[in-house]
Every structure is written in structure tokens, then in C-alpha cells.
Amino acid sequence: MSNAAPNAPAPTAPPPVEKIRIKVDGREIEVPKTMPDWQGRPQPTTMLQACHLAGNEVPHYCYHEKLPVAGNCRMCLVEFGTPMMDPATRKPVLEADGSPRIARSVLPYEPQTPRGAIACATPISPGMELYPSSPATRQMREAVLESLLVNHPLDCPICDQAGECKLQEYSVEHGSGTSRFVEAKVHKPKAVDLGPRIVLDDERCILCTRCVRFTKDIAGDDALGIVNRGSYNTIATFPGRPFDNNYTLNTVDLCPVGALTSKDFRFKMRVWFLKETRSVCTSCATGCNITIGSREDTIHRYEPRGNDAVNGPWMCDQGRLNYRWIGRSDRLRDVLANGAKTTWKAAVDAVAARLAAAPSGSVAIVASARQTTEELHLIKKLADRLGAPTDSVPREGEADRLLVNADRNPNTNGARLTGISFTEAGIRLPGIADGIRAGTIRSLVVFGEDVTQHGIGADLLARLELLVASDILPNATTAAAHYVLPGCAHAEKRGTFVNAKGRVQRFLKAVEPKGDARPEAEFLRELLAGTGAGEVPATAEGLFNAMAREVPAFAGLEWAALGDAGVNVPV
């Protein structure tokens, strides 16, 4: 899948990287001499990276491509050899067939025993031979797994990590079926309340320090450390200081075992029942890529989905936990006309007729920068048909140094690029309020916002001849509306957002809408037809592709080409 959009800047060719030849499991392969380290800086290629390029995944616990290397789990030990050099001539020693003689790495004090190197931290060198599938390598992995399990509680049946646990996965792949351990296990604290969102089971912890390194080196909070010694080591916070920053839940993702669990998610659902849907977080303009975990139309969790152009592998806690509203029991489920339940057809026909009959300039539309770009584009078409002023509502907060953007709307740029709002969102709202006050604006259509909180109070709403509100949850605006059109959360429909940096990102449908609620694009399409604005495509793909043909900012883009990682447009 190509990310090359015609109006995206042409990718500059990376400088050529020198290649070196090595062998992996006897197969010759050419690999770059340097590769990006955890911060993206070129560093000598490691054995682990080289094996990956050769299609051989080296198992690991402590290593994570976006964290500083620790080298402590020893799971990635790999047997290797290097070309022998004649100490006198400094030339390679050759075999009879002219190939270089390889000196297998052995224990210096026990030359019959192979010595592995940790693949995560050991750079490769020309002519090196890696043996990730050799009996010695396999034995080293089996031994590390055995060691990790001797003091592990083996409480998989009630462990939240079961099903997505690296101890389980590697035990299947690299472990032994039996344990020789006959001693008493070390007992450590269980269900430790580490902070407001995190629970720690010290017995399950394998002390890989991923959580410690993430919290210190990525989140910038030196909150976690290790106390005690040897097998009694435990992860700890400073006494009396809870583990509480806006990124703590990433440690739950990073934890390869069931030691760190999310208070929000633990014991709620066995992970193998979860359906995974690719989506985008709506809590700010960063647009962190997420995976929605749902089962039977209930959302159980958000997890970050890796995208180096946006959020790396991380997301903030606030965004991650911002999903409960989707399942709230007071969701708008019914189409209402003057407070009475009605059908979509009756409501849309009536609204379309009222809008079509309204004099040009007497209708205003307030949209939401939480809506999809396609919806905003359709609203703009409707507004153009009606001669209606439009705007969206700004939503500001504080930015942080990692992911949180000050703009708390996920699609402010979508609203700008489609022409719904001006460069600065919300500056047309006072004008709309004035229009209502002056009696020039007599009809108002509101999508996904409570305008009473944004300068168009209940007193102004009461003056309107027609108030149409489409929303997901009830508010003062929907309460005052003549027509209520229940809409969908992003998780209930497909569409795109344009993030703060202009990345157009699509999200997919995870769960069904509640009650009679429908994706806004569906009834917008009917309103457009009913007001004589013409036909628009019925699918998310069709809508996006049509929009890309009509809106210059998206020229040349196609839904299919957005891929899972999105495409940048100039903003």
C-alpha cells in the first residue's frame, strides 16, 4: 500500500547505508551496517535486528524497539561465530574450500561450551555467523524460560494477561513441558495498588524493567524503580508517592506478563473474546492510533496502535479511558419530533422541507470538530445549498511534552479544510448568536455540540423557528430542539479525522449504534437530497473519494490509499 499522495511532499531519498554480509542459520544475507535505535538514531545493527531482517524473530522480554536497551532478561541469547583472524598476518584464516573459518563463541574457561550473546545489544560485524536456531541457542532460551517460571505463580487461569502473555507464548515456542523445580517458590506482594490506574502483582513480574524505563525515559517521570535484591526484587514507587502520570497505562501494554494490570480493564473480559478494530483516539488533535477491543457491541478497552508518524506505540491514560460514554445508558436512541418519538423518514422529510423552504441566509449550522471529515464535508455542502453560515466549537486544554495536544477536538483541521470553520474555529459563533438575536437567523442545525455552553444560550434557542440537533448524548441543546436526530460515536461508524499535523487517518467500525441512532453521513445524505443539493455516495469510501475530488486540500487522496497509518496533507 502506497502512502504517496500527490500533494504530500516527495520523500527525500535516505542517504545510502553501507551493507555488510553475514550469515543467519547458514543463509547468507546482506544487512545495513546501521539501523535506527530506540530514538531513531542510526547505530550499529544488532544481532536481533539482523535476525529480524533474515525472517528469524529472536524472542525477548526486556527489549522493546522504542525503549533503551537493558539486556537483562537474557531471552535473546543467540549463539554466534566470527571469522578467525591469523594473529600474525591479521588475515582471515581460510578453510580448505577457501571459505573463512569461523570461530564459534565459547566460554573462555570452558571451550567446549558455546557462549551466546544478547542479540538485543550485540552489534553484528562483517562475516559474522548467527545461529538463532542452533541447539545451543534453543537450550539457552529453554533455560531462561525455566528460570523465569521457577518463582512464577503459574496462575494463568485467573490472570488478565492470559492469551496475550509472552511467558505463555514463549513457553509454547521455546519452553520445556515440565519443570524440575522442587523447592518452595518465593512469595511476593499481590494486588499492589501502585497508583490510581495500575495494580501490580509482584509474583508475576519478571523484572524486565520495561515499565521502569518507559516511565523514566519516555514519560519523563522517575517514579518506578526496583527495591530489594535478587529473587526478592520488586517494582516499587517511592513510599507514599502513587504511580500517577498521564501515561501509566502504557506500562500495562509494555508489561510482557500479567504483573501490571489496568484497574479499568482487569477481570472484565478474557482477551481472546475481544474483537480488535483499528481506530483513532478522539480525545485531542494528536489522533493517537488505537485498537478498540470490543465484544458484542460493548467496548472494553482502547490500546495504542503503533504509528511512528503520530504516537509511536503510546497513548495517554486520559484518551485511553475515554470510551465509557459510548456505552452510556442515557445515549440518544430515538428520533424525536417536538419531543415525540418518530421515524427517520418522517423527521428527515420534515426537516428537509423546512430547510428547503427557508430563505437564504436564515439558516445557520454549528458542526462539531469531533465529526468525521466526510460528515463535515456534507454539512458544508448543505450549508452552501442553504446559504447558511457555519462554524465548529473550539475545545482547548493544556498540551504536554509527549502526546497531548492543546486542541481537544480530534478533527479541527477537518473542519477547517472542509470550510466548516475559519482558520480559528469558533470565531463565527458570536455572529450566529447575533443573527438569532436580531431575528435574521431563524433556523439552527447543531451537530454534536451543546451550543448553550458556547454563547448561544437557551434564551436564544427559544427564539428559533426551527432547531434541529443531532447528537450522541442528551444536553441542553437537544432538550430544546424541535427535531432530535441520534448520531453515532466514531466507534460505531467509519470515517476520517485530520490531526493537528494534517495527517488524514481513517477509523473503522467496532460496534453497532445504539437504538435508532445512525451514522450522521447517512441522514446528511438524505437531507442533501431532500433539499435539492443532489446525490452523494452512500459508503464511507465513496464519500471520502468524492470529497477528495471536491476539496482541494485532499486532492489526489483515496480512501484505500490512506492505509492504517494515514497520509499527511498540508495544513
Place this chain on the structure above:
Amino acid sequence: MPQEYRLILKHADQPGYTPDIACYLRHGGYEALKKAVATPGRELPDGKKQSPREVIRDEVLKSGLRGRGGAGFSAGLKWSFVDRRGGKPIYLVCNADESEPGTFKDRQILHKDPHQLLEGMIISCWANDVKLAYIYIRGEMPRGARLLNQALDEARAQGFLGKNILGSGHDLEIHVHRGAGAYICGEETGLIESLEGKRPYPRIKPPYFPAVLGLYMAPTIVNNVETLCHVRHVVQLGGAEYAKLGTPNNTGTRIVSLSGDVRNPGYFEVEVGKVTLGQLILDANFGGGVRPGRSLKAIIPGGSSSKVLKAGEKFKLRRKGADGQMTQVEVDLLDLPYDFDSLQQAGTMSGSGAVIVMDDSRSMVDAIANLSEFYAHESCGQCTPCREGALWMSKALHRMTSGGGRPEDADYLRDIAQNIQGRTICAFGEAAAWPVLSFVSKFREEFAERGKADEAARAQGLSRSGTHH
């Protein structure tokens, strides 16, 4: 009969010798420093020019001085690895965290002759262009730390430390840092982490070789107390002259800490390789033999981490004859020269120079259970094999010492230990594994007997639990 050769401890135990600077100066103290900073540069036969500092470093290399902390690595080579081109400051750290069980030699220097260490350090710092150095002293040695701080004040007052040392233009400060009592702080990268104020988790190598990325990610030299003292004598004698002490490739003297079942335990400074293990244990000059009615059973020759040697063992050593040819000779345990190379060829090491003697009253199962408990307690827990394996071995051995032995326990212990050695971040893995590996292989029958007896007792519904200690 071989005698002690006191170079480092020449004055320390003389009546009236005190650790203050006046006493040190009366005994020729700081003369080597004066000589070092006055060293002229020189031109080598091949036309290469050496700066005064390079001359001293070259002399240390030529002296053949090997590290006295445990690994026995060439001090001159270690210095030669230091990254002098990167533009970062170079640090020197004296490892005074003497904690290897059985070892009590550095504390003699620290408590009785601290200025000798300072002189060795100041010379080493001058030779390596070090402006800031640290002495990392074991937390359990408060008196040593106090004496060192006094000595630093005295040296500063005399112009041996601080700005423009002896008019040489070289500035140097030395700080004493007290550890908090962890064996792992003796591992040089763990020590560096601890010095930086962190938990002493040893660093992975590559990339964190101290000579390049050491203290504060700057090139760092870490040398043992005794090693640094020797630098003073290398300078005073000259490298070539110093190398005449001891034996080829095992030059100089070293202080042996002799403990266990001997009549006369203590510390003895000997020329390296000029005294055999047997002489150290049996001679009246040294250990004076095992107690009456007892016989020698085993020797731990280089601190508790070294592999145990069994009485009666014979070893094949490679020897260079007068004609330069290598020959193999068979040597009995007691005839092993006490040096780096011979003990390595005997499959063990001279390590920290601590010889622990065990007579026939000792149970090997009980002894290794005790040692294993130490390693389980001192494992930092950073990497999996050592963290889990050290405690596993200790638990298995304590099961054996309390009546729960099994016939298969020797193999069980061997397997656990083999999965530790060579797979850890630092040499602690070997330190924990080697004693167990050597005990269960060399005294296999003792482990088997214990296991069988326990199994039989359990079959009869009896338990030896609590009776065997």
C-alpha cells in the same frame, strides 16, 4: 623455605607505624609521586616520542602488573584502552569495596597505610590525565573511610592533591564514597552505577566498557586498592626492575588472605608464583598446616567465587622451559605455584588472593550451602539466570542440609549452575555458579551419599531434619 616479601605491607605492621602523613613521609612516602611528575619524556629506539605521562603508563605496562581485584587483567593494558581522544574527562575510581568472602587484604592497606594508596592513585591519575577520582569504599569499613578522608586532607595540605600538584600543573581531587553494603558494588560497572547514585545494576558490555563509557558516560579506569599501591612501586623501581619480582607474566608481589582450617590464618605478602599453595598452607612461615589430627580436604584458592580444589588433585601445567619450548608437567595440588596462570591452568583462579582451607571435618554439602546462601543474598537480581538460579541453588542446598536430599541433587545443581555461567550481564554469574559446579563435580560422592541417606530415611518415615548441622 620461602619467605614473605613485603613490598606493599613493608611498613604497615612495624611497631609505631601510624597511618598519618608524617609517618608516611618519614618512610619515603610520596617520593614516587615526586619522581613521576618529574619524569622527562623520552624517544624510543624506533623514533617514537613518549610524553612524561606516556612514559609512566609504559612503565606500568612493562612491569606486567596484573589487577589484584580478582580478574588478574593487565593494569597497563586496561589503561591503554582508555578513550583519550573523545574529549571527555577521564575518571579514575579506586575499587575499595573488598567483599569477596575470604578476602581481607585491602583493609590492611586502608587501615594501616592509606597514604600509600593515595600516592599510587595520584600517580595513576597524573599518568592518565585524570582530574577527578573516587575511592569507592565498602560501607562496612567506616574506619577506613575516616582514615582515607584524614589522609586526603593531609595530602591536600602538603600539596600532593588539589591545584597544581607539586608544581606539575596538574590538578586533582579525590573523593571518598561509601557504599551501602552490597557485594555487587565490587563489580566495576555496578560500582560506577552506585557512584552515580543509582542502584548498582552492572552495565551491559557492549556498549558500556568503562574505558569508553564509564562514570557519567566518560572514560573511566577502575583499579583495585592493592593494584593502585603497586603503581607506586612500579614507578619507584621502574617497570623492568619491578617485573623481576615474582615470576614471568605473574610479576610483583601480592597479599594472600589465608583463612579456614589452618593453625595460623592471616595475610601474607609473597612474590607471585614463588610460593606454592602447599607452602602457603603448611609452612610455619605461613599457615602452619591444618590442626592436629586433621587432614586437608579442599582449598578454595582465590576467594569464594573460585572453583574449589580437592586434596590429592593433580594438574597438567604448561611450562616454558629454558629453551623456550612449552612442556607439560604434572603438578600436585600442593605444588601449584600461587600465581595467576598456574591456577587458571588448574581450572580455577587466584582471584582476590583469598585462600580458604577446609579440613576433613568439613561437610562439602554444608560448606557450599553456606556459600550459595551468600550468592543468593548478594545477587542484584538484574538478569534472569543469576537472579533465579542463585536462589534456586541455595534453596536446593538448604533442602539437602535439612534432610531433604535426593540422589539426583548433584546433577540438578550442576544443571542449574550451568544455566547461569556465561549467560549473565556480569561475572557474578560465574561467581555464583563456579563454587557449586566445582563442589558437586569434585565431591560428587558426598552429595550422592547425602541424597541417598535422606531418601532412605524418608522411606522409613524418619527425617534427619534439623539434626545435621
